[in-house]
Amino acid sequence: MFHWLEKNPFFFAVGVFLVIAYAGIVTILPDFMESARPLKGTKPYTTLQIAGRQVYINNSCNACHSQLIRPFKSETDRYGKYSLSGEYAYDRPFLWGSRRTGPDLHRVGNYRTTDWHENHMLDPAAVVPGSIMPKYGFMFKKSADLETAYAEAYTVKKVFNVPYDKPGMPKLGSYDEAKKAAYKEAGKIVAGMKNQDVKDAYKNGDIKEIVALIAYLNGLK
Amino acid sequence: MDMELIRSLQGWGYVAMIFGLTIGFYAYIYHLYKSQRDGTKDYEKYSNMALNDDLSDSLVEEKYPQDNKKDNEER
Amino acid sequence: MQSSNAINYDYTIAKCFTVATIVLGIVGMLVGVIIAFQLAFPELSNLAGEYGTFGRLRPLHTDAVAFGFTASGIFATWYYVGQRVLKVSMAESKFLMFIGRLHFWIYILTVAAVVVSLLMGITTSKEYAEFEWPIDIAIVVLWVLWGVSIFGLIGIRRERVLYISVWYYIATFLGVAMLYLFNNMEVPTYFIAGMGKWYHSVSMYAGSNDAMVQWWYGHNAVAFVFTVPIIAMIYYFLPKESGQPIFSYKLSLLSFWGLMFVYLWAGGHHLLYSTVPDWVQTMGSIFSIILILPSWGSAINMLLTMKGEWGQLKENPLVKFYVLASTFYMLSTLEGPIQAIKSVNALAHFTDWIPGHVHDGTLGWVGFMIIGAIFHMAPRMFRREIYSKKLVEAQFWLQTTGIVMYFTSMWIAGITQGMMWRATDQYGNLAYSFIDTVEVLHPYWTLRAVGGLFFLIGVFMWAYNIYKTATSSRAIEKEPQYASPMA
Numbered sequence: 145m146f147h148w149l150e151k152n153p154f155f156f157a158v159g160v161f162l163v164i165a166y167a168g169i170v171t172i173l174p175d176f177m178e179s180a181r182p183l184k185g186t187k188p189y190t191t192l193q194i195a196g197r198q199v200y201i202n203n204s205c206n207a208c209h210s211q212l213i214r215p216f217k218s219e220t221d222r223y224g225k226y227s228l229s230g231e232y233a234y235d236r237p238f239l240w241g242s243r244r245t246g247p248d249l250h251r252v253g254n255y256r257t258t259d260w261h262e263n264h265m266l267d268p269a270a271v272v273p274g275s276i277m278p279k280y281g282f283m284f285k286k287s288a289d290l291e292t293a294y295a296e297a298y299t300v301k302k303v304f305n306v307p308y309d310k311p312g313m314p315k316l317g318s319y320d321e322a323k324k325a326a327y328k329e330a331g332k333i334v335a336g337m338k339n340q341d342v343k344d345a346y347k348n349g350d351i352k353e354i355v356a357l358i359a360y361l362n363g364l365k
Numbered sequence: 366m367d368m369e370l371i372r373s374l375q376g377w378g379y380v381a382m383i384f385g386l387t388i389g390f391y392a393y394i395y396h397l398y399k400s401q402r403d404g405t406k407d408y409e410k411y412s413n414m415a416l417n418d419d420l421s422d423s424l425v426e427e428k429y430p431q432d433n434k435k436d437n438e439e440r
Numbered sequence: 441m442q443s444s445n446a447i448n449y450d451y452t453i454a455k456c457f458t459v460a461t462i463v464l465g466i467v468g469m470l471v472g473v474i475i476a477f478q479l480a481f482p483e484l485s486n487l488a489g490e491y492g493t494f495g496r497l498r499p500l501h502t503d504a505v506a507f508g509f510t511a512s513g514i515f516a517t518w519y520y521v522g523q524r525v526l527k528v529s530m531a532e533s534k535f536l537m538f539i540g541r542l543h544f545w546i547y548i549l550t551v552a553a554v555v556v557s558l559l560m561g562i563t564t565s566k567e568y569a570e571f572e573w574p575i576d577i578a579i580v581v582l583w584v585l586w587g588v589s590i591f592g593l594i595g596i597r598r599e600r601v602l603y604i605s606v607w608y609y610i611a612t613f614l615g616v617a618m619l620y621l622f623n624n625m626e627v628p629t630y631f632i633a634g635m636g637k638w639y640h641s642v643s644m645y646a647g648s649n650d651a652m653v654q655w656w657y658g659h660n661a662v663a664f665v666f667t668v669p670i671i672a673m674i675y676y677f678l679p680k681e682s683g684q685p686i687f688s689y690k691l692s693l694l695s696f697w698g699l700m701f702v703y704l705w706a707g708g709h710h711l712l713y714s715t716v717p718d719w720v721q722t723m724g725s726i727f728s729i730i731l732i733l734p735s736w737g738s739a740i741n742m743l744l745t746m747k748g749e750w751g752q753l754k755e756n757p758l759v760k761f762y763v764l765a766s767t768f769y770m771l772s773t774l775e776g777p778i779q780a781i782k783s784v785n786a787l788a789h790f791t792d793w794i795p796g797h798v799h800d801g802t803l804g805w806v807g808f809m810i811i812g813a814i815f816h817m818a819p820r821m822f823r824r825e826i827y828s829k830k831l832v833e834a835q836f837w838l839q840t841t842g843i844v845m846y847f848t849s850m851w852i853a854g855i856t857q858g859m860m861w862r863a864t865d866q867y868g869n870l871a872y873s874f875i876d877t878v879e880v881l882h883p884y885w886t887l888r889a890v891g892g893l894f895f896l897i898g899v900f901m902w903a904y905n906i907y908k909t910a911t912s913s914r915a916i917e918k919e920p921q922y923a924s925p926m927a
Contacts, residue, residue: 146393150601163701201563415675
């Protein structure tokens with residue numbers, strides 16, 4: 145039998161494939177069914193938050209920041225309650241990160257405010273001397289992409305039954321409704337900011353990336 | 366299916382695989398060394414496939430013509 | 441197709457991919473050195489607006505070295521080694537030549553698309569799988585083309601038995617195909633919602649599931665991109681360059697199956713202390729430890745191949761590259777399982793020890809093996825001597841110094857930061873603010889960046905040497921059987 149495998153590349157390949165695929169099936173598949181359930185209070189992101197999350201992803205903040213608080217005292221002291229699987233049920237993709245060059249951000253919404261973020265994103269070292277985080281001034285100029293954010297929310301609602309528009313859950317509705325809601329939500333953040341350009345743009349109906357990003361960061365609790 | 370059942374299937378699937386592969390693996394070791402000792406097959410000569418790999422070098426083991434058909438079906 | 445003695449091996453495609461290996465190696469490592477300096481001197485992050493920030497460049501670095509430098513190295517060596525151990529020339533099949541060319545050009549286009557899109561911030565954020573769906577499709581196409589090349593060449597081979605390297609190339613092909621497909625399952629949003637960016641997509645998996653699939657992929661991508669094909673290379677190039685048959689061919693077959701079996705179970709170790717069930721975590725740790733055995737099976741096999749021939753290490757710099765590569769392979773396959781032990785992982789995870797570990801594997805093992813392989817191929821592909829032996833020697837020592845600087849500084853940095861994060865004062869309060877633990881790393885980050893720079897300079901020396909070899913070195917008449925000729 146072994147001789148035969150050694151000279152039959154096709155069956156050899158099938159053998160290799162079976163061995164490696166089987167491992168994947170047994171290790172991963174069963175846990176799939178279990179760990180996908182959301183916690184009671186976990187809600188899907190609003191359109192504005194998704195837009196902010198996309199900014200976070202576009203700039204790979206996850207290259208430096210984790211969003212996973214491990215169950216050690218040193219971590220819960222520093223960042224807050226440790227993370228639970230169900231809290232991530234609406235995270236597509238997950239953003240746990242792999243290297244904590246900067247601090248964990250999973251509960252940053254509990255201890256940082258809009259104006260803190262505004263100053264920090266513009267010039268981190270001015271707020272935290274010694275910081276090595278890049279400056280993100282360009283986010284004050286680029287506009288947030290609500291259309292793509294809405295498309296994402298709409299897709300997960302349709303394809304994965306994410307409970308938008310259900311009782312007690314965020315409303316999505318049509319694009320126009322979602323846009324209006326995002327605009328209202330952004331208003332509260334803009335009110336807490338100082339930057340005049342961002343405020344002016346908002347008056348003209350234009351939401352800047354920084355506003356969406358802060359909406360997302362404030363929602364991380 | 367409830368989670369209990371899936372878990373136990375997973376456990377058993379895992380055990381079965383470990384068993385199967387361990388047996389297969391050791392059988393293979395036995396096979397390799399036995400065929401070498403009995404002289405049915407000299408595995409070590411295959412090392413020469415790297416050393417004498419010019420197109421004009423002699424083949425270690427010629428591919429039999431009757432194998433051709435089967436091989437062509439492979440992908 | 442009938443054989444005729446006038447036919448020679450056809451290295452057209454191998455040469456194309458050799459150029460790609462060198463160019464993408466330079467690009468990827470240059471970006472790597474830049475971002476290493478950015479951590480030490482953060483002002484460097486702000487020089488090119490959004491395109492120059494650490495976050496944008498980091499995926500470019502990892503993808504350019506993994507899917508640029510390493511993948512083209514794999515393809516280049518396949519199109520070289522494949523023909524030789526199967527004893528059949530690409531020139532014997534017009535079809536395979538065509539597929540090879542197509543494979544190369546689609547690959548180049550895909551790489552260009554990757555570079556542009558990552559700089560623009562178009563990413564799915566999943567590490568080593570950052571590409572959005574249009575690029576994923578291109579990757580599937582070029583992977584299938586490579587498969588056609590492999591199995592096509594095998595189909596017309598003269599040698600009946602497949603040499604061990606071919607086993608490893610096949611495993612690379614299959615493993616990456618499976619992993620890549622499953623991890624990149626995504627739904628393009630434009631087609632569902634009819635608005636927004638056309639290339640945007642959303643992952644099929646959510647939260648912990650997404651993490652599980654990602655690290656199942658992430659870990660095994662390391663197996664099938666940075667380990668399996670590199671073993672394929674060393675099983676060919678070390679024996680060939682040194683003229684020594686593999687110490688034990690049987691052991692090489694056994695370690696192959698051992699590796700296939702065990703590697704795939706170990707993915708769980710990236711998720712220690714996360715929200716994944718305990719069960720998977722423990723299994724991940726245990727199998728990571730068992731994994732040392734088959735990995736070392738290959739490495740020891742390689743080192744023993746040189747038994748009684750250690751003199752070559754003095755005379756032949758290429759053998760030096762290969763032997764040091766296997767040594768680094770042993771080092772990092774020992775280090776990896778150590779990091780997978782739960783209590784060690786608690787300290788090491790999220791720190792610089794992890795990139796340190798990655799780099800003694802990638803620079804020492806993958807980098808040296810590919811560099812050494814291309815040095816061996818060059819005189820045969822271009823029919824000229826290697827341009828300068830002195831330069832090869834100098835490169836070897838410079839790069840070795842660079843690697844040592846890299847991983848020692850990262851070990852210290854990682855362990856220091858891990859300890860500081862958990863340190864408490866006498867009342868049980870955290871002793872350091874986060875920024876304290878960042879500032880303390882400055883000297884190590886500087887040292888690391890300089891180490892990386894040394895390696896990069898070595899890559900430039902390599903590129904120059906190969907370029908000179910191809911264009912102006914002394915021609916050779918007969919192909920050397922073993923040791924590569926060099927001036």
